[in-house]
Amino acid sequence: MKTSLFKTPFLRSLVGLLTAAVLVPGAAHAALKVFACEPEWGSLAKEIGGAQVSVYTATTAMQDPHRIEARPSLIARARSADLLACTGAELEIGWLPVVLAESGNAAIQTGQPGQFMAAQHVPLLEKPAVLDRSAGDVHADGNPHIQTDPRNIARVGEALARRMAELDPAQAAFYQARWTDFSTRWQAAIARWEKQAAPLRGVPVVVQHAGFPYLENWLGLKQVAVLEPKPGVDPSVGHLARVAAQLQATPARAVLRAAYQSPRPADWLAQRSGIPVLALPFTVGGNARAGDLFGLFDDTIDQLLKAAP
């Protein structure tokens, strides 16, 4: 019965029209909608997806990723996303749960293929031995600022390319080809950065927030002090003075802070101790040079080299 009904010219043209109405806007727009929690994953998704994805980046390099509000605009964008690409490891715990609950989007909920957490694809450092809030804003899974090591970008990118292909099988070959191309250029860049950064091995540095363990681990920088007395706790003058005194005994060559952080504590210490402050971009968009992932590390390495002996 059904087949004969579909054979009538009227119904066939109606079905054809409806199919066109559903498919045409889809064909005109990008196939995969990506909601990236942080700029580095937005950039990575663009590198892999090219024109086949439309990427919305929820935060900027000028925002503290720990403290984002679940703004209406974020909920609206999460509503229509096919893929959520975030750091995970509790970095977004203050806002993402509300965005997910309010989005009414089943595809990006926890456990769905549409939810991609970068921290699940790299080894995490600084896992706290004891979980207690008296230790400050610690993350149970380890330090979530994984994007400061380009080798992590490669690990995440490989998994992200696979995930994008899974969600959008029609473009799987396209994503894989773009990923292979990016990966080749990225590995060459890593080799170049590592060569440039050779003099940085063992260089002692001070950091404002414990946001750079992966960078330090990659380049062999030696972190001798942290300006925050505890993670997420603002540096007090008393603590800064103690750090300054400590630096008399064990001098450092630079104070590192992320672009979004207040310049005041690092500048205060710089004035006291004469140690230069380096405002590292921390993620894509952190300064004019860090326009994409390559620029991010080009600028980071060039700035750090100023601290090399």
Add this chain to the structure above:
Amino acid sequence: MLRPALLAAALTAAFPVHADPELDALRAELQELKSAYEARIQALEARLQKTEAQTADAAVKADTAPVRSSFNPDVSLILQGKYAYLEDRADRGITGFLPSGAEGPSRGFSVDESELVLSASIDPWFRGYLNAVLADGEVGVEEAWFQTTGLGQGLSVKGGRFRSGIGYQNEQHPHAWDFATNSLVYEALFGEGYGQDGLQMKWLAPTDTFLEFGAEAGRGGAFPSTERDSNGFPSLALFGHVGDDVGTSHSWRAGLSYLHARPQARAFEGRDLGDVDVAGDFSGKSRTWLADFVWKWAPNGNATQQNFKFAAEYFQRRERGSLFCDDADPANPSGCTGGLTGPYSADQSGFYAQGVYQFMPHWRVGYRYDQLFRGDVVFDGADAGATLASLADYDPRRHSLMLDYSPSEFSRLRLQYSRDEAQQDIEENQFYVQYIYSLGSHGAHKF
């Protein structure tokens, strides 16, 4: 014993002379052996490398973040309390408005309700939430609901007991308020906030601008509704919200809500013209419109250093029905002696507007202005003020000024001064010191 030695000697002697072809054969054999071993060694090396790579991979996997949705629910506990320096007053009702049952602040030091919150995903399709308040000798269930997560298309259904989605402040529990005391608007409208026992359906439009619509049907157990013995849903609510960002530094949300309730024998207490206590009840229809607007500013969207929040809500409420009043104490005759029943109608409105400014990290200062308009209140064909002093023609208002300090996002200490003119002929200076602590995995707050 001698034979091997002899043989060796003979061989040594013989080789240089005779063994050229044999030697070539031996060499070839050795060469063959060598290449065979090299191939095997290469194969072994390849296998070793592969195994090593796998081990490293496994190490990466073992070290990466576990998926956070553990089977244990997220648990959090809110501890709050305050010290209030207030005048000694018999009651703190709001003149011109039927009382909502809001509990006024206690004088001196008081431990406010502690909130225990449990929440988790139930399965891939639902999540659950419980908010229980613990006070002396009692446990109250503020919220206990399930919500769908798997419907998609922007749809979600919530069921159980939940804070209604109407207005802006309504879904917030006291620990999330920006002031130590509730706004006069919410005190007059709902007591603390309007809760529903029922179902809520929400739909989020697939647009880049936030556009959300919701509808609720509930049994209406609380003011302005009442419990009633019925199979229906006497409490109905509709709401819509729209919001967006303006640049990276500004964001806003606006909303319009409607609440329809059919209270039956809703009890009230008041005073007659001679200040004698009366008691009675109201039955009829109660319809409330609420308009809300929130605007937030943070430089570059980074609220850590400085930020500003403005919020305002305006309401209109119409109540139609019949009011019954009688002596609260039969030994103390009032203007309602013998019982008085008459038609009652009230058209009332009001608003609050507040600004909270974080001027440096951890420190915020805020000001709130509350204004109610008593409007037309008619009882038994005449102005209700002619019978009841507690419904006199008076527009209540209150100023509140607060300063709070939050050492971390889990603790907050607050000072507040309020000038309370909620009751006719009373101007009271109120002082509050408040603490709010949150323990455990404190969930993310809404916008």
